[in-house]
Amino acid sequence: MADRAAAHRIIGQPVDRVDGRLKVTGRATYAYEQEPPSPPAFGFFAEATIAKGRIASIDTTEAEAAPGVLHVITHRNAPDQKPFGEPEDAGRFSQSKAVLSSDRIRFHGDPVALVLAETFEAARAAAGLVAVEYVPEEATVTLEGHLDDAIKCDCLDGGEAPDSAHGDFEEAYRQAPVTIDATYGTPNQHHNAMEPHAAVAVWQDGRLTLYMSIQIVSSAREAIATTLQIPENHVRIVSPFIGGGFGSKLGTQAEAVMAALGARAVDRPVKLAQSRRQMFANAPHRGATVQRLRLGAEQDGRLTAIAHETWQAMAQHYPFAEPTASPTRASYAAANRLTRHRVLPLTIPATDSMRAPGEAIGSLALESAMDELAVALDLDPIELRLRNEPEIDPEKQKPFASRRLVPCLRQGADRFGWDARARRPGGRREGGWLIGTGVAATIRPNFLQAADAKIRLGANGHAVAQLDMTDIGTGSYTVLTQIAAETLGLPVEQVTIELGDSDFPQTPGSGGSFGAASAGSALYEACRALKQKVIEAACADPGSPLHGADADAVEWDGAKLSSGDRSEEATRLLARAFPEGIEAEGSIEPGEDHDDYAQYSYGAQFAEVAVRADSGEIRLRRMLGVFSAGRILNPKTARSQLMGGMIFGIGAALTEETMLDPRYGAFVNRDLAEYHLPVNADVPAIEVAMMDEPDEKSNPLGSKGLGELGVCGAGAAIANAVFNATGARVRDFPITLDKLLPHLPDL
Ligand code: MOS
Secondary structure, eight states: OGGGGSSOOOTTSOOOOTTHHHHHTTOSOOGGGOOOSSOOEEEEEEEOSSSSEEEEEEEOHHHHHSTTEEEEEOTTTOOOOOOTTOSGGGOTTTSOOOOSOSSEEOSTTOEEEEEEESSHHHHHHHHTTOEEEEEEOOOOOOSTTOGGGOBOOSOBGGGOOSEEEESOHHHHHHHOSEEEEEEEEEOBEEOOOSSOOEEEEEEETTEEEEEEOOSOHHHHHHHHHHHHTOOGGGEEEEOSOOSOOTTTTSSOOHHHHHHHHHHHHHTSOEEEEOOHHHHHHHSOEEOOEEEEEEEEEOTTSOEEEEEEEEEEEEETTBOOBOOTTHHHHHSSOOSEEEEEEEEEEESSSOBOOOSSTTHHHHHHHHHHHHHHHHHHHTOOHHHHHHTTOOSSOTTTOOOBSOOOHHHHHHHHHHHHTGGGSOSSTTOOEETTEEEEEEEEEEEEEOOOOOEEEEEEEOTTSOEEEEOSOOOSSSOHHHHHHHHHHHHHTOOGGGEEEEOSBTTSOOOOOSOTTOHHHHHHHHHHHHHHHHHHHHHHHHHHOTTSTTTTOOGGGOEEOSSEEEETTEEEEHHHHHHHHOTTOEEEEEEEOOOHHHHHSBOEEEEEEEEEEEEETTTOOEEEEEEEEEEEOBSOSOHHHHHHHHHHHHHHHHIIIIIOOBOEETTTTEESOOSTTTSOOOOGGGOOEEEEEEEOOOOTTTOTTOBOOOTTGGGTTHHHHHHHHHHHHHSOOOOBSSOOHHHHGGGOOOO
């Protein structure tokens, strides 16, 4: 940390994206744009049209005879692969992702044939000619009416326990003078990264290079090697630029495996992209939930009992559940507590992590319920939260590394002008519009994962770092450049960061908001190690003016090494001592501070809405988020992350929902016309404020995760604003006008 006291401050500056120019000039090469060494073939896959059953017969004759077609792969001729999901203990991103490997249909959209052709158009046309007959089986595709069949599954994201219990919830709830018992619903959602899932596969001498759009390079390599049953060191994953992930690209999807299978079959490189419509089944989604919140409080608002029970849709073939009650486990003090996660295995496409898995949807329910309690108590919702601030983590029973929820709420109330709010719902009107404001608290666990990094300093004074970290649009290239530049005392122009290649040192990639902290800390340590090597070389070099100096007393400002009145230009020393350049490695892993302390990032979200009294139309007027996420590495990229998260929250509250056809198990609104992401006209003025305070227990940089923080609580603040405007509480998200309309007052 002492190094950062130096005048050379780059971390924390709003440095422009170092890859910005490449992106706006179209020179950032995304997966599908990678040009293989020889002309590629193109793949397109045909999808099952039933939810469950098996293939009775499949006829590829017509497809094979179609113009430009090179080959068609089905389960009948696909090479042997490790069965899907094996080995069970490998973790869901590293297991086999076998595809076209049996006649079983697991979900509507399951690939049944891969067509390889000279052009994309030829492959797509021929895929439509594959004729399949099925033996359908009975399928269950929605939660509704089946909650009693839900099971306990030890498959929560992050390895969290499905259940927790402290004190005696039932008794405390029975005795509480004020109670809330409310059940909320959140829908199926799809991530819809701007760049569709795509892969380019190139085989050379039995080795596979796979260009992918993937958040975690190392587990993709493991998954591909496992699936194809080849040694891991025969697989190289390259993923330098990624057009969004949000969790849908944490794991390897079918297109990557099919590209590899196809390229081997036709002995040519293969390009394969999923269409937007295919992604609704062959990229994962967020499963619908039902969430029951029960709160018991004293008349003064202090919680005595808090319970959060959740039920979530899950794919039968892919165990996964969100830790939906996670925010309830750590937000508020209450002696008696209960959380419970159940999943319902359905014949649906895989569900998986979606931005802030757990907190994003859990906070919709918890923070709505807190608002309902505030109404029942006739207490200001901010005051209610202040009165329930815990001293230690109420479930882990550990001290918080740092906790700044209260300052976020207070600062937010000031900035937002919370005082001006109408205390009673429906109390503020402008013509035909009802105006309301809402607040919600934000919490999200802060993680650190093991990571390695390598940095090389050339004799010309230019540093190049390599790590298999990815940049999914978040700004990894930029913050890593800042970390290396500041630590080595170099201008940012003299640092190059190379990412997204499995040949580079391993990191956890982009996920869980741990990317910047983990990869950044490893790089920071590598830079410090490199500096130390250079200083020691100077002290040991008879040709250096620093010869014989105490290494601990040598200062390095990037351009110059000095000790007392002795100094030497770094480039001179490097040219003499390391004409080939010098390299160092660094690594990080979570230490005691991640065992001994409960670590979270925090925030407070505010929203103002206008609701048309006659139509139920909801217009967001403004949003404010105040966030505490440790040291802010780059306020420009951080602001974009937080703002993007808040916009995710708008979608969750008001627009996003994928509908399943109960007869066929197909998502029906599977494009961006029918799946309603918030667009510019839906997004109001958004203000993002950040408390910039290092958390020394988080990692050597003092930063905390924020990529998923902005979504947490954002939707609830909007829902609470809708209630404040109208007096109508819609508990079934998204709050569309059809749900609101019957409850609106007559004006
Ligand atoms: Mo995140 S849902 O771990 O990409």
